[in-house]
Amino acid sequence: MPVAGRSFFLLPLIATAEFSLSLRREGYSFDAYRYVFSDPDFVSSFGYSALIAACTIVVGTVLVLPTVYLVRLRLPWLRPVVEFIVLLPLIVPPIILVFGYLRMFSSSSPFPLTGTARGSDILLICGYVTLTLPYMYRAIDTGLQAIDARTLTEAATILGARPATILIRVILPNILVSIMAGAFLTFAVVIGEFVIASLLTRPAFGPYIQRVGVAKAYEPAALAILSFIITWIAMGLIQLMAHFSPNVQRENR
């Protein structure tokens, strides 16, 4: 079973890699990759998606961190409600979400966000924040669980810090590792997302892969390998971050 399992998961990757290298008739070459990297659309769409991912991470953190912190320390009765809301994106598919946006924020509505490029960007970021909420929440919640947020808060309060100061200068640096883990996962999700970006007609990386996939033969295989590598890097960084988390350090002591 392990051998069959291994070949089932490795063969598609090997086949894709082999195909992406065989653009030239006479032998293997990196030409497909060269074409991909020299395509200005690749650079611009990847840059756009990376920027949107960064905005998503910042907005997600600003929304989730104070909520998790306050619910943990001062509003424990709200916890079931928050946990339920955070699970909603796993239940509601992105396509429902984006059709809802198109209906609520169309150019004839009071908030015509879909009418302008900037407005669509905002909707895209909001959609991605929603989509990645479960990951962000879980990461930050785990991080806050690992540190003694209550004692830290009490110590900072005794020293005269105000709640906002405590959150930014005491709690945030302590759980930065967990936030990073959530951030890399968010990045991987946003880079590959297709449905929302395509229906909001934004020049993101997911629709770009789709377009190339329809029009070219070898470049899509190269893009598939590249997106696989990007996801590996994101996951590897999460593992690395988990290695440095305060939880592990405490165990080692």
Added chain:
Amino acid sequence: MSRRTDVDGPESGLVGSGYPRPDKLSATLKMFAQKQPDWSALIGVAPFFAFAAVMMIAPTVALVADAFVNRQGQLTLKNFVDLNTPEVVAAFAESIKISSASAVLGALIGLGLALVVGRGVSNSRVRSIVMTFCGVASNFSGVPLAFAFIATLGRLGLVTTALNTIAGVDIYDAGFDLASFWGLTITYLFFQIPITITIMMPAIDGLRREWREAAAILGARSWHYWRYIGLPVLWPSLLGTLALLLRIPSVPLRRPTPSPATR
């Protein structure tokens, strides 16, 4: 700050364990009884709830409401009746078939592999590589996944041509097609199995060796152990995984496009 209650408890898992325990519940009731909400904290969580209401709940509710209204704004079920065309019904039936087949197979194979890895692999480095790979593979979907399988099992894919040259078997002549039911199911399994492994692993780690030993001392065979101890313990997580797997492939556009299959 002095009024707040203690919430140090067992941590919640992914699904549904966030409900207060009885001792916490009494603390909750006390909060209500005091009728003195923690206003500053409530203002702090307000942005989160505002975002959830405007960006998650309102669009969904608006869309659901739309489904029951006609152009004149009257309540109607006609929109659903109109869906009763051969194409829509066939598309739904096909999606449900593929989704259930890949979910059930994914859960069973994933459980088997998770058991092999969870109980057989003690090397923590190998395990971490397997788990990282599962994390990557469960995110590997959409167009890249479609191309990976076209390059493997497409008409001129690596495995197809290899089988043809080595064994002289043309799987396409034998009736296989990547865009068919089995082709799509196999493609979906590429992320269904890793998702199962990721979710089931903590539950499998929770199977204590003592239980097995105790069962063995009492004369239970391996079959008895799984029938009466192992499976009942894993059952809730397995059902939860199955529910999650059933939903995932119903997302559109994860279907490989068969057109660029030529090489």
